Amino acid sequence: MKYLVVAITNDKELAEWLGKKTGENGVTIYNRRINDTSLTILTPTNLTEKFYALGEILTLSDIVIISTKSIDANFGESVIAAALLNKEVILTNDNDVSSLVNKLNLKYKVLEKEQIINELAVISDAKKPTEELLIDIDKVFPVKGVGLVLLGLVRSGTVKVHDKLYTRSGKEVQIRSIQVQDEDKETADQGARVGLAVKGVEEKDIEKGEILAKKQIKAISEVEVVIEISPMQKDISEEMQYTLIRGFDTVPCKISKIDGNKFKVKTGVPIQINKDNVAVLIKEKSPKIFGAIK
Numbered sequence: 001m002k003y004l005v006v007a008i009t010n011d012k013e014l015a016e017w018l019g020k021k022t023g024e025n026g027v028t029i030y031n032r033r034i035n036d037t038s039l040t041i042l043t044p045t046n047l048t049e050k051f052y053a054l055g056e057i058l059t060l061s062d063i064v065i066i067s068t069k070s071i072d073a074n075f076g077e078s079v080i081a082a083a084l085l086n087k088e089v090i091l092t093n094d095n096d097v098s099s100l101v102n103k104l105n106l107k108y109k110v111l112e113k114e115q116i117i118n119e120l121a122v123i124s125d126a127k128k129p130t131e132e133l134l135i136d137i138d139k140v141f142p143v144k145g146v147g148l149v150l151l152g153l154v155r156s157g158t159v160k161v162h163d164k165l166y167t168r169s170g171k172e173v174q175i176r177s178i179q180v181q182d183e184d185k186e187t188a189d190q191g192a193r194v195g196l197a198v199k200g201v202e203e204k205d206i207e208k209g210e211i212l213a214k215k216q217i218k219a220i221s222e223v224e225v226v227i228e229i230s231p232m233q234k235d236i237s238e239e240m241q242y243t244l245i246r247g248f249d250t251v252p253c254k255i256s257k258i259d260g261n262k263f264k265v266k267t268g269v270p271i272q273i274n275k276d277n278v279a280v281l282i283k284e285k286s287p288k289i290f291g292a293i294k
Contacts, residue, residue: 001038001180003191004124005153007057007087008043009078011067014092014113015043022181022193023151025138025208026053027248031181031193034117037124038181040153040193047074051288054081055245055280060136060153062191063088063123065116068095077289079104080230084292085278088123090116104231130190133157135165135212136247140203147176148203150196155211155247159194160187166216168272171205173198173212209249211272219270227255227263227281229291236263242290246271246279255281265293 008015012028019030019041030041042060044053054077058064064087066078079101082089089108091097101108111119139151150173159165163175178185179195188194211217229235236255244253244267252268273279279293 001036001189001192002124002127003038003040003154003189003193004120004127005060005062005191005193006039006041006065006120007061007063008041008065008067009054009057009082010044010047010074011065011069011092012043014065014067015041017113018116023139026050027056027138029193033181034121034124037121038192039120040191051282052243052245052250054078054289055243055282056248056250058082058085058087059245059278059280060155060247061087062127063090063120065090065092067092068097071095071097071100073286077287079106080232080287081280081289081292082106084228084230084289085280085294090119092116127191130156133159133163133165133214134217135159135194135196137206137210137212138208138248140206140208142203143197146197148198148201150198150206150212152194152196152212153247154188154190154192154194156190158187158189159192159196163214165212165214167201167206167212168210168217168219168270169205170216170218171201173206174200209247209271211247217272219272220267221270222264222266223273224258224262224264225293226261227291227293228261230287230289232287233290240283243282244271244273244279244293245282246273246277246293253281
């Protein structure tokens with residue numbers, strides 16, 4: 001089985017057409033199977049109330065679909081963020097937006113709605129596997145008769161039953177069983193939406209936004225990174241509070257310039273992030289997409 005994570009930034013109807021709803025936690029999740037490919041489709045539940053969900057789905061996705069039905073603020077924010085993150089994009093053919101998107105460094109193709117499914121299958125076939133196991137956790141809850149269950153996305157690598165992984169605090173987690181789309185599995189590869197029954201930890205030991213890995217990834221409060229700032233924004237304001245979004249983790253931060261496009265980011269809450277992670281920076285007032293850490 002191959003897996004693909006698809007972000008649909010601004011069209012819930014398209015997400016509902018593509019897949020079956022399976023969960024909601026700021027991000028609404030849909031699933032669909034196409035031959036030997038399992039799709040996990042992510043779309044913001046309500047961008048007006050939780051704009052950070054756009055950053056979550058973009059940093060987690062393999063491919064981004066942006067609807068051109070409404071050329072509004074959400075369309076503009078989606079296009080800018082996808083370009084900053086160097087994401088490959090599918091644009092729907094509802095409206096011709098070439099004069100807008102060609103001004104950005106956006107890798108895109110325009111497709112009819114009915115062509116999208118076949119294109120996603122092609123993208124899945126071409127996706128290259130990665131080795132390091134990283135799982136982004138978005139929900140933690142106990143199940144009677146099963147124990148603690150973690151829901152998340154396999155960002156990279158392959159998770160197996162009996163694997164021993166580590167939380168950001170260093171606690172060891174052993175995988176008792178794996179489910180993908182309600183089916184029991186012995187393994188799950190990169191891109192899979194998984195339910196993991198685990199032992200060794202309690203509900204209080206793991207939070208939404210954590211990364212589970214074979215070696216502990218410690219949370220840090222300060223990091224030096226390269227930031228590409230949106231062409232719609234001015235330079236960094238060291239007095240302003242920004243929000244940093246990496247996967248399902250969202251934290252407030254302050255930014256100071258070091259040199260050129262190198263910056264120091266100080267977060268209000270420790271976060272698991274390093275030079276290999278991608279993240280989005282947003283601010284309170286529109287346009288909200290400020291930049292990307294790459």
